Amino acid sequence: MTNVIELDQLSVTFGKRPILKSLDGALSGRAIGLLGPNGAGKTTLIHTLLGFHPPTSGTARIFGQDITHDAKQVRSSVGYMPENDSFVAKMSCVHFVRLMAELSGIPSDHALERAHQALFYVGLGEARYRPIDSYSLGMKQLAKLAQAIVHGPKLIILDEPTNGLDPPTRSRMISMIRKIRDGGRARILLSSHLLRDVEECCDEILVLKDGNLVANCNLEEERKANRKFIELETRGGDRAAFAEAITRMGCECALSGERRLKLIMQETVEISDLYRLALEHGIQIRRLNFKRDSLEDIFLKAMENGHAPSVGRVNNGGL
Amino acid sequence: MAVYENLYGAYEGELHSPLSRFLVIPRYALREVFKSKFFTSFFILCFIYPLIASILVYLHHNANALAMLQINVRELLPINASFFRTFVEVQGYFAFILTILVAPPLISRDLSNNALPLYLCRPLSRLEYVLGKMAVIVFLLSLITWVPGLLLFFFQVSLTSLTWFWSNVWIIQSIFLSSMLWITLLSLLALAVSAVVKWRVVASGALLGIFFVPSAFGEIVNNLFLTRAGHLISLWATVNNIWLGLFGLFKRQTGSVRGTVTNPIYEKQFFDIALLEPPLWASWLVVAIVCAVCVLVLTRRVRAYEVIR
Numbered sequence: 001m002t003n004v005i006e007l008d009q010l011s012v013t014f015g016k017r018p019i020l021k022s023l024d025g026a027l028s029g030r031a032i033g034l035l036g037p038n039g040a041g042k043t044t045l046i047h048t049l050l051g052f053h054p055p056t057s058g059t060a061r062i063f064g065q066d067i068t069h070d071a072k073q074v075r076s077s078v079g080y081m082p083e084n085d086s087f088v089a090k091m092s093c094v095h096f097v098r099l100m101a102e103l104s105g106i107p108s109d110h111a112l113e114r115a116h117q118a119l120f121y122v123g124l125g126e127a128r129y130r131p132i133d134s135y136s137l138g139m140k141q142l143a144k145l146a147q148a149i150v151h152g153p154k155l156i157i158l159d160e161p162t163n164g165l166d167p168p169t170r171s172r173m174i175s176m177i178r179k180i181r182d183g184g185r186a187r188i189l190l191s192s193h194l195l196r197d198v199e200e201c202c203d204e205i206l207v208l209k210d211g212n213l214v215a216n217c218n219l220e221e222e223r224k225a226n227r228k229f230i231e232l233e234t235r236g237g238d239r240a241a242f243a244e245a246i247t248r249m250g251c252e253c254a255l256s257g258e259r260r261l262k263l264i265m266q267e268t269v270e271i272s273d274l275y276r277l278a279l280e281h282g283i284q285i286r287r288l289n290f291k292r293d294s295l296e297d298i299f300l301k302a303m304e305n306g307h308a309p310s311v312g313r314v315n316n317g318g319l
Numbered sequence: 320m321a322v323y324e325n326l327y328g329a330y331e332g333e334l335h336s337p338l339s340r341f342l343v344i345p346r347y348a349l350r351e352v353f354k355s356k357f358f359t360s361f362f363i364l365c366f367i368y369p370l371i372a373s374i375l376v377y378l379h380h381n382a383n384a385l386a387m388l389q390i391n392v393r394e395l396l397p398i399n400a401s402f403f404r405t406f407v408e409v410q411g412y413f414a415f416i417l418t419i420l421v422a423p424p425l426i427s428r429d430l431s432n433n434a435l436p437l438y439l440c441r442p443l444s445r446l447e448y449v450l451g452k453m454a455v456i457v458f459l460l461s462l463i464t465w466v467p468g469l470l471l472f473f474f475q476v477s478l479t480s481l482t483w484f485w486s487n488v489w490i491i492q493s494i495f496l497s498s499m500l501w502i503t504l505l506s507l508l509a510l511a512v513s514a515v516v517k518w519r520v521v522a523s524g525a526l527l528g529i530f531f532v533p534s535a536f537g538e539i540v541n542n543l544f545l546t547r548a549g550h551l552i553s554l555w556a557t558v559n560n561i562w563l564g565l566f567g568l569f570k571r572q573t574g575s576v577r578g579t580v581t582n583p584i585y586e587k588q589f590f591d592i593a594l595l596e597p598p599l600w601a602s603w604l605v606v607a608i609v610c611a612v613c614v615l616v617l618t619r620r621v622r623a624y625e626v627i628r
Contacts, residue, residue, distance in 0.1 A: 047623065052624055087433075087437070088429065089434075103340065103343055106335075107335050151441075185328065
């Protein structure tokens with residue numbers, strides 16, 4: 001998979017205060033979640049990628065294009081939905097989105113057509129001729145999403161897209177992000193402090209803490225790996241013989257407590273094989289759990305470990 | 320109502336030239352500006368003086384009309400450099416009012432609605448954004464200053480001889496340069512104020528203040544110290560001197576005052592003090608400094624996000 005974002009010793013300093021510290025790595029997910037506590041540098045990283053802040057040292061590349069030297073090409077291929085309320089006042093929403101499309105280089109007629117399409121896509125079709133100043137917070141968020149996708153960018157950067165949304169609107173926003181992701185025509189960089197949003201949308205995460213990259217983890221791989229770890233709760237029969245039989249099938253197995261077994265499955269072994277063996281050894285399987293690291297676990301581990309590599313392919317210099 | 324496919328799709332058509340992309344900004348802004356009936360009415364009013372001036376030019380060359388109106392040609396203003404300088408000056412006042420009507424919300428509205436990140440996350444640089452906003456003012460002011468000025472000049476040329484044209488051809492550049500100087504100064508000042516002040520009314524007031532407060536102060540200085548050096552802090556006077564220079568009408572001594580002194584044997588002695596306008600280079604320098612300060616303000620203020628260091 002091609003790299004969406006490459007960070008090459010990227011540092012950003014405001015005055016004498018370092019905000020991003022030698023970030024290094026490559027991100028290639030379809031939807032990349034940018035996580036971190038407040039002040040970790042998430043928004044600064046996004047702004048630096050968009051060329052709003054010049055890097056103090058190092059650089060970054062988006063689809064192989066340098067953010068400093070090829071700033072315009074980078075911005076042509078990126079759509080950005082800012083965190084705060086942002087709009088051009090005294091304009092109807094369709095004119096606002098059309099203006100944004102034209103500024104991206106789309107000719108006037110096509111821009112109008114794309115503006116209508118984008119507004120229908122985000123669900124503002126019926127309200128598109130209303131002045132944007134009169135929109136509710138949720139509608140403004142959707143309008144911001146429409147302007148971010150109107151020119152059909154290859155990378156869509158969403159900064160806290162569900163901020164201030166009520167539950168139904170949030171669900172709609174999340175499902176729209178997932179639909180764009182699954183469509184495969186655009187990659188997504190989603191910055192949020194809401195782990196649930198990231199978990200629902202992203203297949204790769206990047207965790208920042210105090211300007212350092214503390215974790216970079218492919219959630220898809222993590223989920224697949226989690227499926228291999230199984231914990232069994234059993235009753236009756238010969239547990240030792242059962243464990244031995246499992247080991248003979250190529251799985252690693254360990255007895256845990258009086259009634260539990262932990263095992264690492266091989267790809268060739270199916271769950272049905274376990275039930276068959278259990279039957280043969282007169283064992284009742286009362287519970288079967290897949291071990292699962294939630295995103296919260298991953299995030300908390302990263303926060304505890306600070307700079308140290310903690311989860312998956314990790315961090316400053318080691319992706 | 321059209322029904323659209325509810326799918327996300329990339330744009331695969333042709334893009335317009337990156338060089339002309341900033342012109343999208345004035346196109347939208349002008350459409351917005353002309354929605355105001357008050358503004359449109361004032362804009363039409365700005366063409367009254369050019370109309371009067373063209374009638375004057377016409378009368379100069381139409382003996383029948385003069386006879387009908389019982390006017391002697393010598394009673395009319397002569398069509399020369401002074402005539403065109405007056406034209407530039409009158410239209411300059413209109414340009415100033417027009418700027419106050421149009422310019423204050425240009426950047427301030429984007430700043431207060433946090434729209435700058437939306438502009439600058441696209442293939443549009445900060446310079447192009449400012450140029451786009453400036454183009455709104457330059458376009459409107461050009462339409463009421465040098466464009467009718469040059470049309471008037473060529474109207475005079477069409478009614479007179481080629482000899483007059485060749486001896487006055489330099490007036491073309493004077494009209495253009497003097498108008499462009501005023502347009503540049505006005506637009507940079509207005510944009511700088513708009514980038515600093517978020518409220519439209521305050522921005523308009525600030526713009527008026529920049530022109531009138533130093534002028535009043537300059538006049539006080541002139542009268543107190545019997546000098547004309549106070550004109551250097553008055554943008555009106557400074558620009559007026561440059562205009563006079565461009566039209567070849569600048570004179571350093573613009574008057575004199577008679578002073579008295581009483582000598583030890585109680586005799587009053589009179590002496591004349593020449594009132595000298597500041598040299599032209601000083602006026603140019605003042606305008607250059609003002610423009611540089613405006614550019615500096617714009618450089619600092621027109622950013623996607625303000626960085627608190």
